[in-house]
Amino acid sequence: MTMEAFGEEEFGERRSWEAPRPVAEPGWMSEEELAATRGRVPILYVEAVPVRVDHLGRVTRVGLLLRGSSSTGRLTRSLVSGRVLHGEAIRDALLRHLEKDLGPVALPVLPTTVVPAAVTEYFPFPGVSFHDPRQHAVALAYVVPVTGECEPRQDALEITWLEPHEAVSSGVLDEMEGGRGSLLRHLLRHVGAVD
Amino acid sequence: MTMEAFGEEEFGERRSWEAPRPVAEPGWMSEEELAATRGRVPILYVEAVPVRVDHLGRVTRVGLLLRGSSSTGRLTRSLVSGRVLHGEAIRDALLRHLEKDLGPVALPVLPTTVVPAAVTEYFPFPGVSFHDPRQHAVALAYVVPVTGECEPRQDALEITWLEPHEAVSSGVLDEMEGGRGSLLRHLLRHVGAVD
Amino acid sequence: MTMEAFGEEEFGERRSWEAPRPVAEPGWMSEEELAATRGRVPILYVEAVPVRVDHLGRVTRVGLLLRGSSSTGRLTRSLVSGRVLHGEAIRDALLRHLEKDLGPVALPVLPTTVVPAAVTEYFPFPGVSFHDPRQHAVALAYVVPVTGECEPRQDALEITWLEPHEAVSSGVLDEMEGGRGSLLRHLLRHVGAVD
Amino acid sequence: MTMEAFGEEEFGERRSWEAPRPVAEPGWMSEEELAATRGRVPILYVEAVPVRVDHLGRVTRVGLLLRGSSSTGRLTRSLVSGRVLHGEAIRDALLRHLEKDLGPVALPVLPTTVVPAAVTEYFPFPGVSFHDPRQHAVALAYVVPVTGECEPRQDALEITWLEPHEAVSSGVLDEMEGGRGSLLRHLLRHVGAVD
Numbered sequence: 005m006t007m008e009a010f011g012e013e014e015f016g017e018r019r020s021w022e023a024p025r026p027v028a029e030p031g032w033m034s035e036e037e038l039a040a041t042r043g044r045v046p047i048l049y050v051e052a053v054p055v056r057v058d059h060l061g062r063v064t065r066v067g068l069l070l071r072g073s074s075s076t077g078r079l080t081r082s083l084v085s086g087r088v089l090h091g092e093a094i095r096d097a098l099l100r101h102l103e104k105d106l107g108p109v110a111l112p113v114l115p116t117t118v119v120p121a122a123v124t125e126y127f128p129f130p131g132v133s134f135h136d137p138r139q140h141a142v143a144l145a146y147v148v149p150v151t152g153e154c155e156p157r158q159d160a161l162e163i164t165w166l167e168p169h170e171a172v173s174s175g176v177l178d179e180m181e182g183g184r185g186s187l188l189r190h191l192l193r194h195v196g197a198v199d
Numbered sequence: 200m201t202m203e204a205f206g207e208e209e210f211g212e213r214r215s216w217e218a219p220r221p222v223a224e225p226g227w228m229s230e231e232e233l234a235a236t237r238g239r240v241p242i243l244y245v246e247a248v249p250v251r252v253d254h255l256g257r258v259t260r261v262g263l264l265l266r267g268s269s270s271t272g273r274l275t276r277s278l279v280s281g282r283v284l285h286g287e288a289i290r291d292a293l294l295r296h297l298e299k300d301l302g303p304v305a306l307p308v309l310p311t312t313v314v315p316a317a318v319t320e321y322f323p324f325p326g327v328s329f330h331d332p333r334q335h336a337v338a339l340a341y342v343v344p345v346t347g348e349c350e351p352r353q354d355a356l357e358i359t360w361l362e363p364h365e366a367v368s369s370g371v372l373d374e375m376e377g378g379r380g381s382l383l384r385h386l387l388r389h390v391g392a393v394d
Numbered sequence: 395m396t397m398e399a400f401g402e403e404e405f406g407e408r409r410s411w412e413a414p415r416p417v418a419e420p421g422w423m424s425e426e427e428l429a430a431t432r433g434r435v436p437i438l439y440v441e442a443v444p445v446r447v448d449h450l451g452r453v454t455r456v457g458l459l460l461r462g463s464s465s466t467g468r469l470t471r472s473l474v475s476g477r478v479l480h481g482e483a484i485r486d487a488l489l490r491h492l493e494k495d496l497g498p499v500a501l502p503v504l505p506t507t508v509v510p511a512a513v514t515e516y517f518p519f520p521g522v523s524f525h526d527p528r529q530h531a532v533a534l535a536y537v538v539p540v541t542g543e544c545e546p547r548q549d550a551l552e553i554t555w556l557e558p559h560e561a562v563s564s565g566v567l568d569e570m571e572g573g574r575g576s577l578l579r580h581l582l583r584h585v586g587a588v589d
Numbered sequence: 590m591t592m593e594a595f596g597e598e599e600f601g602e603r604r605s606w607e608a609p610r611p612v613a614e615p616g617w618m619s620e621e622e623l624a625a626t627r628g629r630v631p632i633l634y635v636e637a638v639p640v641r642v643d644h645l646g647r648v649t650r651v652g653l654l655l656r657g658s659s660s661t662g663r664l665t666r667s668l669v670s671g672r673v674l675h676g677e678a679i680r681d682a683l684l685r686h687l688e689k690d691l692g693p694v695a696l697p698v699l700p701t702t703v704v705p706a707a708v709t710e711y712f713p714f715p716g717v718s719f720h721d722p723r724q725h726a727v728a729l730a731y732v733v734p735v736t737g738e739c740e741p742r743q744d745a746l747e748i749t750w751l752e753p754h755e756a757v758s759s760g761v762l763d764e765m766e767g768g769r770g771s772l773l774r775h776l777l778r779h780v781g782a783v784d
Contacts, residue, residue, distance in 0.1 A: 033239050041239050044228050046283050048241050048337055060680040061699025088241050091335050093320060095645040113698055114646030116732045116780040117706070118320075123313045123339070125288060133589050140286050142243055144318070147701045186589040193583070195701040199523050199576040255485040256504030290450040308503055309451030311537045311585040316507070328784050342506045381784040388778070390506040394718050394771040423629050434618055434626050436633050436673050438727055478631050481725050483710060508710075513703045513729070515678060530676050532633055534708070 049143035063197035066171040111152030120144035134183035168197035244338035258392040261366040265357040306347030315339035329378035363392035439533035453587035456561040501542030510534035524573035558587035634728035637669040648782040651756040696737030705729035719768035753782035
């Protein structure tokens with residue numbers, strides 16, 4: 005399996021269940037099954053913009069991940085992002101991907117509601133605003149304050165903390181793939197961090 | 200395939216594409232493939248409460264579908280509900296299911312944003328608030344005014360238009376399956392139609 | 395009273411009440427009382443972006459009002475905007491201002507919920523993102539489809555219907571005062587009309 | 590000034606400004622001016638449900654304030670609630686009222702966005718769902734996790750931490766005035782804490 009742009013190494017990974025949910029069919033998939041599934045249904049994702057906030061809840065820094073893109077060879081910046089597994093609650097998926105990308109002591113403060121700040125539809129064909137060459141993905145997006153220490157994990161080379169106005173500068177947004185620069189700018193405007 | 204509670208006859212159905220999206224792989228599935236897919240990933244749904252509104256946007260009537268449940272044999276009330284197909288935009292899925300359940304001249308006024316009023320997670324195992332015995336489903340829910348004539352289609356026997364306070368009476372909510380009575384009450388409170 | 399940028403001629407205006415609310419104290423104010431009130435509390439506003447939508451709820455055109463600004467003498471583009479009166483429901487205020495600016499047959503489709511798409515805080519002092527020289531105003535903002543004929547009224551010279559990408563071009567946004575260009579861009583992104 | 594139901598002692602209170610906002614006209618009002626203002630415009634409020642959350646953001650406890658109502662003489666339960674002052678940002682007002690009611694070390698985690706979870710319109714006349722005998726108030730409502738120690742202040746006699754299902758039991762909701770029991774139930778459903 006080649007390394008892909010948005011950290012899909014969790015595919016096929018088993019995970020522990022939150023009580024009181026039963027340990028049911030864990031949705032394990034071989035690569036063939038994964039490929040087949042991606043051609044049949046939209047795949048549900050969660051995406052998160054990790055931020056530092058002040059005592060008033062205002063965003064002071066935005067955390068962007070630096071990754072090597074296997075498809076293009078160049079470095080890209082990305083959000084925390086990953087699939088919701090079969091049987092997994094959205095909150096569990098969100099925490100799992102935050103810990104996967106930011107480390108176990110990032111101490112994210114998850115939103116009280118799972119109603120997302122934005123819904124993004126990535127299509128596998130060209131000519132769309134949001135694009136994912138691998139699949140049709142629908143992502144529920146959140147802005148998540150983190151209060152602990154973050155360290156890059158998995159395939160992320162680095163976490164960069166930028167001021168909001170730096171994060172939406174054209175140089176940075178251009179380093180994001182599939183339309184995520186546009187998503188980032190919208191989410192930061194949603195929380196009032198940029199005009 | 201036995202008839203199921205929430206109108207899954209669209210599985211395997213081909214659909215026309217909205218321009219400018221290409222006519223790509225339509226995500227057709229056999230029953231075996233559908234069953235396999237349901238065991239592997241959460242299935243993305245849209246749900247809609249059809250309503251009549253006055254000139255101020257206030258809900259005056261709530262449309263509930265009466266269906267026969269194959270699993271229990273009894274009649275149940277339900278919302279407009281159905282799967283998002285591979286390659287299909289959320290808006291397209293929402294319109295398709297509204298027309299499927301309410302007929303071609305219901306003239307729904309779709310929301311301007313796809314950010315849902317509620318997100319509901321249905322799990323296939325017991326002991327959860329929202330339950331779907333067939334699958335793990337994640338549903339984006341909307342309140343949708345309809346301005347035209349509605350006529351029941353497919354497996355719906357009848358559409359009943361109730362006043363909001365009638366729709367959330369215990370007798371009616373008890374006729375809804377899988378936690379949808381709770382969802383309905385929340386959505387009607389979200390739009391200020393009930394206390 | 396000099397003409398002001400955002401159509402405050404409704405101050406002091408009496409209005410009819412929606413049943414079943416009683417005809418109570420109508421909040422009539424002299425100019426002196428208005429000025430005093432503006433210095434004491436934040437003033438609640440509603441703002442609306444009138445749009446044309448297609449059958450899928452996608453925004454196809456954005457209606458902007460062209461007005462003469464008394465303070466600067468130049469022409470400015472603006473949103474539908476106005477104060478919520480004492481005793482007036484938010485929905486009533488929204489409809490009243492839409493009809494005031496777009497005419498009686500604009501036939502707006504008001505949102506089913508009064509939870510706004512954005513909340514904007516205008517302060518009377520410089521150096522803030524959103525600025526109103528007259529007052530501290532807090533505006534609840536909505537995107538509102540209109541289905542009828544629109545004709546400029548009151549102090550609006552013209553209504554221009556632009557495609558979404560035109561509406562957020564820098565030339566147009568620069569003609570909007572007090573930060574409303576930024577608000578407009580955010581709202582159009584919220585409904586997926588621009589990237 | 591008689592003690593009122595929802596802690597209006599902050600009227601007339603001066604407050605420190607957040608940099609970089611200038612120390613401008615502070616909106617100080619005498620009792621006569623306050624009474625006059627309340628008869629002229631809707632008064633903007635913030636309301637907050639203080640909650641304890643687990644590592645997944647799920648609400649585990651709901652904090653309700655016990656207060657003596659001067660108008661009825663009986664004890665009532667209430668939310669954190671208070672007016673937004675002239676020139677004050679919504680975030681500042683929210684933090685100020687949380688600290689006023691819960692003490693200086695409650696350490697609330699303010700929402701990243703000021704778009705509220707609910708908007709409630711309280712009218713001074715009878716026969717409405719939400720009622721405030723003193724005024725027409727429009728309240729932006731939030732669910733706010735608190736991470737520190739809470740101690741009742743001002744006119745609150747006690748803070749009670751209830752499990753979500755206890756908080757929405759009829760005995761508790763009946764002790765809340767003006768429709769706030771209905772608001773509380775809606776907000777707890779919005780965050781998925783109750784069905």
